Amino acid sequence: MAFSYINNEKLIEHLKKGDESAYAYLVSTYHKKLFVYALSLNNDHATADDIVQNVFLKTWEYRNRLNPDYSISSFLYKTTYNEFINQYHKSRAISNLERSYIEALDTAIDEDNKDVMERKIACVTEGIKHLPPKCKETFLLSKKEGLTNIEISEYLNISIKTVEGQLTKAYNLLRQRVGDQLKEILFFFFGKTKQNRI
Structure with a gap:
């Protein structure tokens, strides 16, 4: 049940066990928030949607590596940011000035x-x-x-x-x-x- 996943450790424990209902809870709880965040980074709906899909796919794929002592919310935002950076590197070369801004932005998602x-x-x-x-x-x-x-x-x-x-x-x-x-x-x-x- 959804209420059993409110606790961070419990949610991660169920994810690591491959509990699909825990994964469904994760998606329903964070999809909209992560999409808004991704959209604020790239200002493109299609790209933001791709980023968020990749975040959830990777979270499921690497669920055994999740740390129950680390906030799942912080992990998801961090992964979203990393996906944005990957997309950004693919789309264009960045200048040293832009790189310094990007590195500074990294602190914003803790x-x-x-x-x-x-x-x-x-x-x-x-x-x-x-x-x-x-x-x-x-x-x-x-x-x-x-x-x-x-x-x-x-x-x-x-x-x-x-x-x-x-x-x-x-x-x-x-x-x-x-x-x-x-x-x-x-x-x-x-x-x-x-x-x-x-």
Whole structure:
């Protein structure tokens, strides 16, 4: 019965025994959560779905290696993140800068940090929506469209100094919401804009 799997150790014990009802409980409990998380990483429904399917397949395949002392939730989020990285490596070569962001993101999915990071992501999303109009436009041209400051200057017919000022203002306003993790969080949204438009 589902209620018998609420305990982490009990759930893993049944999974290791090959209990299919425990596996069904695992899927029904975490599928939607992991899909939302995977979608926040790649912004593509089909890819997110593939990632989550792979996570559950691998969890079942390697169930004998599960550690009952380690949170199954944390394990699933970690595996989802690893699947995203595998997909990302396959889709394109990444720069050293992007690699450093990805490594920093790894800390966001530990059990203790996951809920905090999700709240910060929501905060940034809300923050971008409420940036002053010109500030928001400049910020999105830079982060979403990948334009340089010179290109933005020409596109909006404003000085480069004005562009820099608007971007600085946007970063400061968003940083007030989430602190020093702003760069890592922005990578969730804009790290792959050359391939996937937000």
